[in-house]
Every structure is written in structure tokens, then in C-alpha cells.
Amino acid sequence: MKGFFSRFNNIFFKVFGALSALTLIFALLLGIVFLRLYTTATQRSRQEQLIHVSNQLATRLGDTIIYGNYEEMMQFLEIYNSFESAELWYIPNGNAELSVEDEFLIIDTKIPTEQEEFVEVVRKASEGNQEASVFYSEIHKATAIVVGTPVYGANGSVYGALVSIETLEDLDDAIRSTGRMIFISAVMALLVSGLLAFLFARRITEPVRQMRLMTRDMMDGNYKLKTGISRHDEIGEMARSIDMLSDKLLENEEERKNMEQMRLDFFANVSHELRTPITVVRAYAESLVDGVVTSKEAQEDYYARILRECSNMERLVGDLLTLSKMQNPNFRIEKELVSLTQILEDAVGGVAAIAADKDIEISPSGQFDEPCMVMGDYGRLRQMFMVVFDNALKFSPEGSTIHVDVKCAGGIEVTIRDEGSGIAPEDIPNIFEKFYKSRLLENEKGSGLGLAIAKYICEKHNGTVRVESELGKGSAFTFAFGTVK
Numbered sequence: 001m002k003g004f005f006s007r008f009n010n011i012f013f014k015v016f017g018a019l020s021a022l023t024l025i026f027a028l029l030l031g032i033v034f035l036r037l038y039t040t041a042t043q044r045s046r047q048e049q050l051i052h053v054s055n056q057l058a059t060r061l062g063d064t065i066i067y068g069n070y071e072e073m074m075q076f077l078e079i080y081n082s083f084e085s086a087e088l089w090y091i092p093n094g095n096a097e098l099s100v101e102d103e104f105l106i107i108d109t110k111i112p113t114e115q116e117e118f119v120e121v122v123r124k125a126s127e128g129n130q131e132a133s134v135f136y137s138e139i140h141k142a143t144a145i146v147v148g149t150p151v152y153g154a155n156g157s158v159y160g161a162l163v164s165i166e167t168l169e170d171l172d173d174a175i176r177s178t179g180r181m182i183f184i185s186a187v188m189a190l191l192v193s194g195l196l197a198f199l200f201a202r203r204i205t206e207p208v209r210q211m212r213l214m215t216r217d218m219m220d221g222n223y224k225l226k227t228g229i230s231r232h233d234e235i236g237e238m239a240r241s242i243d244m245l246s247d248k249l250l251e252n253e254e255e256r257k258n259m260e261q262m263r264l265d266f267f268a269n270v271s272h273e274l275r276t277p278i279t280v281v282r283a284y285a286e287s288l289v290d291g292v293v294t295s296k297e298a299q300e301d302y303y304a305r306i307l308r309e310c311s312n313m314e315r316l317v318g319d320l321l322t323l324s325k326m327q328n329p330n331f332r333i334e335k336e337l338v339s340l341t342q343i344l345e346d347a348v349g350g351v352a353a354i355a356a357d358k359d360i361e362i363s364p365s366g367q368f369d370e371p372c373m374v375m376g377d378y379g380r381l382r383q384m385f386m387v388v389f390d391n392a393l394k395f396s397p398e399g400s401t402i403h404v405d406v407k408c409a410g411g412i413e414v415t416i417r418d419e420g421s422g423i424a425p426e427d428i429p430n431i432f433e434k435f436y437k438s439r440l441l442e443n444e445k446g447s448g449l450g451l452a453i454a455k456y457i458c459e460k461h462n463g464t465v466r467v468e469s470e471l472g473k474g475s476a477f478t479f480a481f482g483t484v485k
């Protein structure tokens, strides 16, 4: 049973049901109201006419009874006869001189004497009251108006009742044909609403079907499809939203794949970076344990190499830890009011020994002497500058200069510019990536994590970092902070 009904539970049948119910109700209401108005108006005017004629006839009938002037009476009866649908009786009260058998009276055998309304009208007229009533005459098989009019004799007494009946067959016919018309128009309305419902439902269901198919595809992970619906209504809006959703999902999917690839690359890089020093340490340690290396100098050299590899590993693991901390979206930097120039000075101090070794001068300019107060983490900001100074020193030739320029009016900008090897334009977009590093000899110890960490630190301070570089001429790293909060 449920299955049977569910077959009709679709948009077509719903629209069809609503439309046809509406048109049927409308047709019925209109028909009923029209019929009622028409019936009452017609009945009233016929009744008035009948009363008017009955009155004239009753007066004449009275005169005829008093004066015996039958000819005049006949004239009136002729007039009355012109009302084809009307019938007439005279019903004496017993004291009447005229009787039912008199020739000039139109006597019809079809007297509805059985019917209550008729009897009542006759009774009232016999008592001297004119009465009209509408009833369904069983004899005529039609609705009829009956009017009973008292006929007065010479002394003003009631002689009898003039009863006139007019059947309303034409009215009944009109009602019947109106009913037929209502029926025909209802059937037509059903057909038209069926057609409209079909067209309307198809306009709605077709795009809905398309969208349903597309969302199914999306569920299966296919985000490349488009609904292809372009309409300026709610369905069009919905289709656009679904298209946008599929775009977004496609984007997310690609991002997820990239992330996954990056994660795999990251693991591969970390393993590779750690494996190399471990292999080296192990080889040296084995040589020492096996007693292969006998001379004291060689042994000391091996120990020194093991130590160097260990500190490299320590630095790498430290960088990895810092990175994983920075990448955590919940990681918050502890900020306090610090002087950026003081941090810069501190960082310069940290690399002073290496600079001296390579005879490189670090030359400050701009507002280096001003405090340039910002809200930030002293240690992290120092680490950030150290990365850039380290690289500048690493890639600069002996005897060159590293320029440190500070601007702290409004926004703050710190530029560290070297006169070193420079970076190839195609490499510039990659230098902030994790594990991206140059294969140059001077970068032997580089892990490729420094600039990635520096960028994270800068961003955690709501800053940006940009680089300008030219191969063979040098590079300039600029850190810009709006207001460091």
C-alpha cells in the first residue's frame, strides 16, 4: 500500500493535485454562486409577474362573479393564456357562485393537491391572504411557483381562491445545462492543469535530477563535473552553489594531495638528513672500536668528526622541533615589548666571530640607533635574524660587506643585504620551503630549514618577508612589520 502511494509522491503529482484541486474548487464555487444568484433572481421576477397577473385576474373574476360579465372575464383569461407555462384554478369556498365545472375556467387535471405548499397557499388565499411559494411539483416534475389570490365577492367576503401555478422547467433546464458546463469545464481544467503540472514539474525535476546525479558523483569523489544549469531563480542559485561546492571540494582534494605529498617528502628528507650523519658517526666509531686507527692524531681527528656530526644532528633536530612547534596553529608566541634594534645588535654579536674570520664587515644604517620598540618574542626574533646573517655570511666572499638597514617610522622594515653569490631567479620562490638548500660547497652543513623557520617566526609576528637577489651580485632580505602586536 505504501509502495502504491509513494509512486504518487513526486513533484508532478503534487503540483497536479494542487492545481486540479484549485481549479475544481474554483469552478464549483463559481458555478454554485452563479446558479444561486440566477435562480433567485429568475424566481423572484417570475413570482412578481405571476402575482401581478393573479391580482388583475382575481379582481376581474370577482367582478364577473358579481355582475355575471363573462366576456370580459374571457379576455383576461386569454391574456393569462399567453403565459404558456402558467396554469390556473379557481377553488370556491363553498359559498361561491362559480364552480370548478364552469366553462371559462382553465382547469388542469394536474392539481398538486397532495403537496403541502399548494394546500397551504389555497388555505391562506381562502382566508383572504395572498400567498406565494416555490416548491418542487411532483406532478410536473419541475420546480414551480404557486400564487394563491383571494377572490372577493360583492359584500367584500372571500368567495374562493384563484390559484396560479407556473412551472420553472426552463430554469431547471438552465440549471442542468450549467451543471453540464461546470462538469465539462472541470474536465478541461483537469486536462489543462495536468499539462501545466507536467511542464512545471519537468522544469523543476529535470535540474533537480541533474543535481542529484552530480552530488552522487561528488560522493564518489568526482569533483570535476558541473551541473551546467544556468537559471535566474532559486534552482539556478542552488545549482551555482553545488558548482561552487564541487570547485571547493576539488581545491581541497588537490590541497590534501599536496599536503600528503609534502608530508611524505618531509619524512623522506628528515630520514635522509639524519641517516647521513648517523652513517658517518657509525663508520668513525667502528673504526675506533676495531682499533683500525692507531695513531693518536688520527684518533683525535675521528673524535672531532664524530662530535661535529653530532652537533649537526643536534642542530637539525632542534630546527625540526622549532618547525613543528611553529606549524602548530595553536602555537602562540609569548610577546613582550622589545627593542628590535637591540635584538639585531645581539644577533650581529652572535655572528661577529664568523664575520671576523671571513673579514666581513657588518654595516648598520638608517634608524639603527633608535630602539624601535615592538611586541614580540626576543629569542625567536633573534633566531630569525641569525638565520639570515648565517646565510649572508655563508654565501658572501671574504672581505665583503653586509648592510643592515633599519626603518622604524610608521611601519618597521629591516633589510639585510649581502654582496654574495645571489640566488637564481627560478630558485627564489623555493628558498623558504623546508629542506630546500643549495648544493654549494659552502652550504655543506645547511639543512634547508633556516629560512622556513625565519618565515614562520616573521608570520607569527604578523610580518612579511621578501627577497631581492641577483646572481653574482648579492641578496637582500627585508622583514616588514606593520605594527607588531
Ligand code: ADP
Pocket: 387, 391, 392, 395, 418, 420, 421, 422, 423, 431, 432, 436, 437, 438, 439, 443, 445, 446, 447, 448, 449, 450, 451, 452, 475
Ligand atoms: P640553509 O641555509 O640551511 O641551506 P636556508 O633555508 O637558510 O637553508 O636557505 C635555503 C637556501 O636559500 C640556501 O641553501 C641557499 O641556496 C639560498 N640562500 C639563502 N640565503 C642566501 C643568501 N644570502 N645568498 C645566497 N643564497 C641564499
